[in-house]
Amino acid sequence: MSNPSDYNASSITVLKGLEPVKQRPGMYTRTENPLHIIQEVIDNAADEAIAGFAKSILVTVHVDGSISVADNGRGIPVELHPVENAPTVEVVFTRLHAGGKFNKGAGGAYSFSGGLHGVGVSVTNALSTRLEVEVAREGGMHRLVFAAGDVVEPLARIGDAPKKASGTRVRAWPDAKYFDSPTIPMGELEHILRSKAVLLPGVAVTLHIERSGETKEWAYKDGMRGYLAELLDGTDLVIPMIVGEKYAGKPTNGDGFAEGEGAAWAIAWTEEGALARESYVNLIPTPGGGTHESGLRDGIFQAVKSFVDMHSLLPKGVKLLPEDVFGRASFLLSARILDPSFQGQTKDRLNSRDAVKLVSAMFRDTFELWLNEHVEYGKKLAELSIKQAQSRQRSAQKVEKKKGSGVAVLPGKLTDCESDDIERNELFLVEGDSAGGSAKQGRDKEFQALLPLRGKVQNSWEVEPDRLYANVEIHNIAVAIGVDHHTLESDTSIDGLRYGKVIIMSDADVDGSHIQCLLLTLFFRHFPKLIANGNIYVAKPPLFRVDVPGQGKNRPPRKIYALDENELEAVKDKLVKEGIKLEALSISRFKGLGEMSSEQLWDTTLNPDTRRLVRVEFGDYPMEETIAKMNMLMGKGEASSRREWLEVHGNEVEADI
16 A cells, blocks of 8 residues: 555546436435436426427336336437547436537527536436436337446447437436435426426426326416416405516617517516415526526515606605515516526526626516506506515514413424423524425424524624514524523523524535624624524535445445544545555535434434534633624624734634634
8 A cells, every 4th residue: 555645647537428417416316315316307307398399298206116207309419429438428417517408509409498517417428327228219119228327238229210200318226325315206296397387378288106006197277377376365455466578689788688588477566375486497497596597586575666656656765676576476488598597507596696786677567567458457466565664664673572371482493392301402503495394303302392493593693682583593593592681790590591502504615604703703692602602503414425445245335434634534544544445435525514414414414423523612712802803893884994804814714614
């Protein structure tokens, strides 16, 4: 074995082909279950429909656990690729960043597509034990078979295709070792297929389940209108549902929109009941929202504000904000964007900056015209928005913690524990609902409680105590822990504290660190006795998971978690000394707590025996100096001081864990 201190050209590992996907599947797809790699194939079929070539999509769940997706589009080309010197269909399934989606010019295979990373179906292939492709094209039936991403049956013509038939059928057997659960959630699969039917008028979308013989076909005669009405389930609407679409023509006015870019929408306002909100980009679901939703929000607000101003409807002293108009809106939004930029390969959230301007421009003019043609409906919507604004302004005044019968009413999102042992009980302040879901399943419900936080809490450093609870998240935290805001010198008791440990649990990334900073600011400024009493902790979730293969009967497979890059290198060094080859390891990087399964979250962050917590303490610094430093770091008017401080001390930052 070479000297561990050697570092030369042979130390650099180059992963070729599909190996990067197999080594770090979490970088390319969701690893909770195989749904996303099947969705990549469905999205390809949908892209053929967007392009106007496919009229049917059939998904079959086979008895052996495999899933096939068939469309009657053009069929993936089978001729030799001019550069790769291999059949084009083979290139598509074996090369990362290969596909027709990159050809965006006139005459390209796809004008609008969700699959712009070019790694979609190649990831499906890499993470499947077997994958079969059948292509009907130019009068012939062609077949190609892979195993673990490698060709095992080269492309061959197996017969003649039916007259004028064309299309592609992909059947994949997902490899269970890459996923926390091998089972595809059927409810989510049905939701994806139903949404395709809504957004692809004239395309038949069918799901067939072999085991039960059940077949479901989705077709919405009224398209988005019918689907949103179904989601709202008969809830009374304030005004008739707004349904429409608008796309850019040939560029003539310098607005920067490509021909065909735009959006379709269905929007409904209700005074009560749950909201229904779904958005898509080139038929790709975006559950995380993004800039296209921001554009819709802006377009709605600008149109309503213009209408209110024109008719002088706004009472004196009331200021209308976007959330006042948008707050009770349910919507479906389907944006069509030439070259979208998503957050990560899983495409949960749209990041394209131009999408705000695009959707806002397409929607605003159309909606503003409708409001002025239907003045009575416009006034009803204005009335609802003004009520929301007045309610918001009232709550922004001095806000007290809500009480009922002398006892604080616990926030609805709090998942409490069963034990009455305050010293043992723990409250986890969790970043986001997705991580909260995994934590809820993985926790020990006897003594561990959860409070998911939506986004980043308010910077409370300069917030006056009598306005502190105007912020919903801060109000919920205070109610959950059972302690009122106070200072170190005040007589306020913390005897009402409901948990011995209040644990900040956020992602191990920059945003997670920001959330930690904001929460620590809240506790230091408004609940300092909890820090003095040793009740505040910060969880340290790992960044990496190392899967170690088994070695004989006495060495079963292992999962090792590493806190950061340095610890990962230490783990790899230790395994090398054990005689395990580095290429045998599978290393995954967690992009966030929401990526972890409930079991992983328990092992790494919840289990008192295996987790890592850091208790927050005041330390030995004089309190006056600490307050002055916090004021410089968190004060709204201290930007120049912060800049100067960073210029002097920025290179001194160290990871002290």
